[in-house]
Amino acid sequence: MDISPSLLWPLAAVFGLCLGSFLNVVITRLPVMLMYGWRAEAREALELEAEELPRFNLLSPPSQCPRCGTPIAWHDNIPLLGYLKRRGRCATCGKRISPQYPLIELAGGALTLAVVAIHGANLASLFLIGACLSLLVLAVIDFRTQLLPDVVTLPLLWTGLLYHLLFQPLMLQSAVIGAMAGYLVLWGFYWLFKLVTGKEGMGYGDFKLMAALGAWLGWQNLPLLLLLSAGVGALVGVTAQLAMPRLRGTPMPFGPFLAMAGWIALLTGTPLIAWYQGVLS
Ligand SMILES: [Zn+2]
Incomplete structure (x- = not known):
């Protein structure tokens, strides 16, 4: 692919940051999804009545503050910028947001840039x-x-x-x-x-x-x-x-x-x- 370098690097960085943002969702939700699945299987094997579990997957519920439950607005959910804009706190209740989020986004950006730098686009x-x-x-x-x-x-x-x-x-x-x-x-x-x-x-x-x-x-x-x-x-x-x-x-x-x-x-x-x-x- 022939992309001018002045366009390639910012594009790769933004692409990596967005992927990092998605990885945050996978990292926090996948273990919970697995646990729900195992609980349901265990109850079935023990012939217990199925539990009422809330719908929980990578898309639902939309991202929300773990303390006050306020949904996070799209402009606060922009990789890195959202975290910096809110200084790492929930917009509504002020609870600290884990630095894991911006760190994973940065790691996603850095890995993507490294691959493109070494192996090309x-x-x-x-x-x-x-x-x-x-x-x-x-x-x-x-x-x-x-x-x-x-x-x-x-x-x-x-x-x-x-x-x-x-x-x-x-x-x-x-x-x-x-x-x-x-x-x-x-x-x-x-x-x-x-x-x-x-x-x-x-x-x-x-x-x-x-x-x-x-x-x-x-x-x-x-x-x-x-x-x-x-x-x-x-x-x-x-x-x-x-x-x-x-x-x-x-x-x-x-x-x-x-x-x-x-x-x-x-x-x-x-x-x-x-x-x-x-x-x-
Ligand atoms: Zn909150």
Whole structure:
């Protein structure tokens, strides 16, 4: 695509901020939607009468203040600007709005700009933006709720295979093997850890996320991913425990570190992978 740079960058930034705004909705609502679904299934299995639950999905109810319930006007819902205009407070009751909202919007904008800067403005980049933003959703949901929802991890896996089918057919085999090996590697670690220590170090969501990353990056990059995520995880874990001693012993979700490793590999792409494969050979 030929777009002049003076138009491309602002467009990409606004596109990323708007996507970030949508991710906020997914991050806050998806875990609640899953919980409602599980409650309904559990009651059905126990042959209890169905509960009256309010309609709750990504579109309904429209965004509102969590304290006073006032619907948020469209002009206060504009990514970043809405938050800045209200100085991070509800327009009606003045309750503080979580800084998570502008931070996710900024992250959406930054990831989109990074993909366009490194991989250009083309259809393949749209796939990469989708992958980076899905990783963002997974990282935040896992951090907050220790869940990695299938509705995000599984499509991420399929689109990774589709990406190679469409744009890098020569790497398709590597992607398919990557998806299988990614799942099996973490599954193997899980059982080894469980047999040795009797504890569960990870969840099945982690295996699926690793399978998805294997599909996006190919099996050759699985050791790199494990190294990066374990390295970043250890660094963050040690720093957090030194800064806040009361955190010692609390389990740490692995998903955010897998997501971070995925961003690094997806964004730096070819140079990092070439360097790494040069080290190996
Ligand atoms: Zn309010």
